[in-house]
Amino acid sequence: xxxxxxxxxxxxxxxxxxxxxxxxxxxxxxxxxxxxxxxxxxxxxxxxxxxxxxxxxxxxxxxxxxxxxxxxxxxxxxxxxxxxxxxxxxxxxxxxxxxxxxxxxxxxxxxxxxxxxxxxxxxxxxxxxxxxxxxxxxxxxxxxxxxxxxxxxxxxxxxxxxxxxxxxxxxxxxxxxxxxxxxxxxxxxxxxxxxxxxxxxxxxxxxxxxxxxxxxxxxxxxxxxxxxxxxxxxxxxxxxxxxxxxxx
Numbered sequence: 482x483x484x485x486x487x488x489x490x491x492x493x494x495x496x497x498x499x500x501x502x503x504x505x506x507x508x509x510x511x512x513x514x515x516x517x518x519x520x521x522x523x524x525x526x527x528x529x530x531x532x533x534x535x536x537x538x539x540x541x542x543x544x545x546x547x548x549x550x551x552x553x554x555x556x557x558x559x560x561x562x563x564x565x566x567x568x569x570x571x572x573x574x575x576x577x578x579x580x581x582x583x584x585x586x587x588x589x590x591x592x593x594x595x596x597x598x599x600x601x602x603x604x605x606x607x608x609x610x611x612x613x614x615x616x617x618x619x620x621x622x623x624x625x626x627x628x629x630x631x632x633x634x635x636x637x638x639x640x641x642x643x644x645x646x647x648x649x650x651x652x653x654x655x656x657x658x659x660x661x662x663x664x665x666x667x668x669x670x671x672x673x674x675x676x677x678x679x680x681x682x683x684x685x686x687x688x689x690x691x692x693x694x695x696x697x698x699x700x701x702x703x704x705x706x707x708x709x710x711x712x713x714x715x716x717x718x719x720x721x722x723x724x725x726x727x728x729x
Contacts, residue, residue, distance in 0.1 A: 493534045499600045500592040505538050508582050532604060532611075539601040540615060541580045542587035544622055546594035550632035554588050565625050569618075571707055594636055598643045610690045612644045614708055620654045629655065665719035677727050684720040691716055 494505035544565075548558040566572065566580055587597070605611050619640065623633040641651055653667040666673055669687070671680045689695065693709035 493531050496531060497535055497600075497604070500596045501535050501538050501542070501600050501604075504542055504583065504587055504590070504592070504597075505534065508538075508579070508586055532608075535601055535604050536611065536615065537580075538583055539597050540618060541583040542592075542597045543594060543619055545584045545588035546597065547619060547623055547633055547636060549588050550594075550636055551630065561625055562622065565622050569621070569708075595639060595643065598640055602644050609644070609646065610695075613646060613650070614712060616640055616644060616646060616650065617654060617712070618708060620651075624655075665722040668715055668719035669723065671723070677724070680720070680723055680727075684716065687716050688713070688720075 494502045494509060496502070497505065544562055545554070548554050548562055562584060563581070566577055570577075570580075572580065601615070602612065605615075616637075620637060623629055623637060629637075638651055640646075641648060647670065649667075649670075653664075653670075656664070656667065669680070669684060671683055675683075691709070691712050693713055
C-alpha cells in the first residue's frame with residue numbers, strides 16, 4: 482500500500498473524515514508539507530483503496546487502544562505489538578514503520594476505541610466478512626501473550642455489537658485460541674445436529690465469501706492476504722473434518 486505515504490493517502494484521509502481520516506491525515510500530513518497541493522489535483526483513488534486504507538489504519542489504531550485498555554501502554558505491550566506485526570504480517574520496512582506510526586499516534590490521541598471501530602463498521606457495512614477478519618486479528622493480538630485480561634475482553638465483546646457480528650464469535654475464538662485443537666463445527670459456524678446437506682450449504686457460502694480474492698476486492702488490504710488465506714484454509718479443513726466424521 483505504497484499510496485499511504487503519498488498525496489493519494491492524504492486525499493483518502495480527507496475523504497474518509499472522522500477519526501480514521503484524521504489519524505491518517507496526521508500521520509501522512511507532515512510528510513507532504515508544501516507538496517500536498519501540487520499532488521492533490523492529479524491524484525486519484527478507487528473506493529476499494531479507500532476501504533483498504535480505512536481497514537489498515539483502523540486496525541493499528543484499535544491495536545493501540547486495545548493495548549491501552551488498562552489505562553497505559555507498557556514497554557512489554559509495545560514489544561508485544563511490534564513482535565505481532567513482525568511475525569503476523571508480511572510487511573516491508575516502509576509498511577511496518579507506517580503501522581507503528583499509526584499505533585503510536587492512536588495510543589496517545591483522545592479518540593476512543595469505540596469511535597474507531599464504529600467508523601470502520603459503517604465503512605464496511607456491506608462486507609461483514611472483512612470485519613470478521615479484522616475482529617479475529619484483534620483477538621489474536623489480545624491473546625498473543627496467552628492472557629485475555631478483563632479490559633481487553635470488555636472491548637472485544639463491545640466490538641461484536643459494534644460490528645453486528647455473530648455473538649458466538651467471541652466464545653468460539655476464545656475457546657479455539659485457548660486450546661491446541663479447534664472444534665471444526667465452531668470453526669465453520671455450524672452445529673452437530675445439522676444435516677450434512679445443511680452444513681455443506683453453509684460451507685459453500687463461506688468458502689465463496691472468505692475467498693482471499695473476494696475479501697481483497699471488498700476492502701481487505703493486500704498486505705493482510707495471509708490472514709485471508711488462513712481463514713479460507715480453516716473453513717476448508719473444518720468442512721473436511723466434519724465430512725469425514727459424518728460419512729464414516
